[in-house]
Amino acid sequence: MGDKNVLEIRHLRTSFFTQKGEIRAVDDVSLDVPEGKITGIVGESGCGKSMTARTVLRLLKYPGKLVGGEILFDGRDLTKLTEKEMAKIRGGEISMIFQEPMTSLNPVVRVGKQVEEALRLHRRLPAREARRQAVAMLDAVGIAEAEKRAHCYPHELSGGMRQRVMIAMAMICKPKLLIADEPTTALDVTVQAQILNLMKRLRDNGTSILLISHDLGVVAQVCDTVYVMYAGRIVEQAEVCELFDHAAHPYTRGLLGAVSSLGSGAATLETIPGVVPNLLHLPAGCAFSLRCGECRADCAGHLPELRECAPGHRVRCHRIGEVSA
Amino acid sequence: MLLNIAKRLAQALLVLLGVALAVFIMLRIIPGNAIITMMGEHADPVIIDRMTEELGLNEPITVQFLRYLKGAVTGDFGTSYSMHRSVSELMGAAFGNTVKLALAAAIFAWLLGIVSGIIAAVRKNGLLDRLFMGVSLLGVSMPVFMTAMLLQYVFAYLLHWVPISRVTDWRGYILPAIALGWNSAGSIARLTRSTLLEVLQADYIDTARAKGRGQLGVLTRHALRNAMLPVLTMMAVQLSSMLSGAVICETIFSINGIGRLAVQAISGRDIPLLQGTILFSTALVILGNFVADSLYAVLDPRIRRGSES
Numbered sequence: 001m002g003d004k005n006v007l008e009i010r011h012l013r014t015s016f017f018t019q020k021g022e023i024r025a026v027d028d029v030s031l032d033v034p035e036g037k038i039t040g041i042v043g044e045s046g047c048g049k050s051m052t053a054r055t056v057l058r059l060l061k062y063p064g065k066l067v068g069g070e071i072l073f074d075g076r077d078l079t080k081l082t083e084k085e086m087a088k089i090r091g092g093e094i095s096m097i098f099q100e101p102m103t104s105l106n107p108v109v110r111v112g113k114q115v116e117e118a119l120r121l122h123r124r125l126p127a128r129e130a131r132r133q134a135v136a137m138l139d140a141v142g143i144a145e146a147e148k149r150a151h152c153y154p155h156e157l158s159g160g161m162r163q164r165v166m167i168a169m170a171m172i173c174k175p176k177l178l179i180a181d182e183p184t185t186a187l188d189v190t191v192q193a194q195i196l197n198l199m200k201r202l203r204d205n206g207t208s209i210l211l212i213s214h215d216l217g218v219v220a221q222v223c224d225t226v227y228v229m230y231a232g233r234i235v236e237q238a239e240v241c242e243l244f245d246h247a248a249h250p251y252t253r254g255l256l257g258a259v260s261s262l263g264s265g266a267a268t269l270e271t272i273p274g275v276v277p278n279l280l281h282l283p284a285g286c287a288f289s290l291r292c293g294e295c296r297a298d299c300a301g302h303l304p305e306l307r308e309c310a311p312g313h314r315v316r317c318h319r320i321g322e323v324s325a
Numbered sequence: 326m327l328l329n330i331a332k333r334l335a336q337a338l339l340v341l342l343g344v345a346l347a348v349f350i351m352l353r354i355i356p357g358n359a360i361i362t363m364m365g366e367h368a369d370p371v372i373i374d375r376m377t378e379e380l381g382l383n384e385p386i387t388v389q390f391l392r393y394l395k396g397a398v399t400g401d402f403g404t405s406y407s408m409h410r411s412v413s414e415l416m417g418a419a420f421g422n423t424v425k426l427a428l429a430a431a432i433f434a435w436l437l438g439i440v441s442g443i444i445a446a447v448r449k450n451g452l453l454d455r456l457f458m459g460v461s462l463l464g465v466s467m468p469v470f471m472t473a474m475l476l477q478y479v480f481a482y483l484l485h486w487v488p489i490s491r492v493t494d495w496r497g498y499i500l501p502a503i504a505l506g507w508n509s510a511g512s513i514a515r516l517t518r519s520t521l522l523e524v525l526q527a528d529y530i531d532t533a534r535a536k537g538r539g540q541l542g543v544l545t546r547h548a549l550r551n552a553m554l555p556v557l558t559m560m561a562v563q564l565s566s567m568l569s570g571a572v573i574c575e576t577i578f579s580i581n582g583i584g585r586l587a588v589q590a591i592s593g594r595d596i597p598l599l600q601g602t603i604l605f606s607t608a609l610v611i612l613g614n615f616v617a618d619s620l621y622a623v624l625d626p627r628i629r630r631g632s633e634s
Binding site: 057059083084087088089090091092095096098100103104105106107108109117118121122153155166169170 | 527528529531532533534535536537538539540546547551554624625626627
């Protein structure tokens, strides 16, 4: 495997053009997804993590638009491909699973058919062979009696089952990259653990995964590298252990502080004051300066660079080196 | 599923019985005397009495109703006062013409409505969308008699492309079918557009695109199957109402269908014929709704009961 990257995103910018003005949902984001690893993007709702994922597959909805940057996959820049060429990559080489297993499956099509669909599209397999592989894949993602379940409609399955179907659907063509957008958010904790284990197994079998989550617990369990996003920008990136042990950005430390743990004995849960800022009215400088306890007078004035503070650990904050980690 | 169907059938029969009773009573409390209409104002009172007795109109209303019901169950709706032929025979002959007209109108309406609805949804806010939706608004709001007469004026009177009325061959059905289907085409187009737009926002459409389906594949394999559910229901209801007689359209184009028969029955105070046509139309509308509901259950697995798993 080595250090090769499956996906390299360079200076990606995605905006929504609304009547009130341009909303920069993804603002100059660069990230790498190394082969055979799980790379996480973490952040609050509205920070641009899902938009980054959708932009990679060019699944943006009006009024969202790719404004600039490069998405290098397998030596090709996905931003330059036509819609037809993109359709060949979607589901075949890069696939995606979504947050809501309840609504992400077509309610009037049997799940087996939905799983085999990508196979028939990309591999042009005959119906019988596609069905055989679909059932095998359903079995592989842990669906008992896969043969029988393949005949079910989505509403006849539980949430965890449906997310397994989604994963089977995404994995059926053995893609090089799997983008998982909050795959466990809508699920019970026990089911969540099963799905995460499944994702680890996929990684061990060689699939590279880009995992989007707002849940630091999920990220800590499965990711190898983590990117923290805030207001459309990456504010910190590091190996998972480094990030959890030596979080540098005040926002990351705030997020970690807000994770409850039963053993800590703390009576109240720590929170980050304020809310995610309106992306229409961002300060010219650090977007977190509005909520940051360590903010200095000039923080809001100019944008900090993403600087390396330790090997492989980069952070976007003026006060790095001054504030204690 | 079977129990459901049985329940619905029982309900349908009850509604039919209610309509039969209501029509029967109403036709007997409205002013006017059928015998006088038949025999003329100056008929001999002795003959009037004899006719009244012969037709059983002197008996108590309950007896009359029960006798009527007994006949109706066996398909005998009595004899028309004005045409002196059995009502079922008259309706049978008229129904053939109504079926031809209804099918032609329905096919015209559905093809036009569905295709323009899909194009409008796909090209949302585009020029074609605006054009189709503008025209469909015209379709929904124009009454049949107006469409019919406009069509007659332009295509029959001015251009002489088709006969003005009196159907002799298939060309005679062109204008009536367009006039009758125009309304339905408008509502089908608008419903198709709105449900399709809603469905295209659904998460599973994203899933289909993420799988690598192109725009056409997403539309035909995923979006339409979901979007057409309410449209099909509307189609079934439309067809049943067209089949139960297009009173205005048939009258304007002189098509001897169920609707025109009903109009003739009204003007001739022909009670048995009127009762027959009304009952027949009611039965068709009920049947249409029943078919629509059942279609929905067949097409949408979430509504189907007692399915596997």
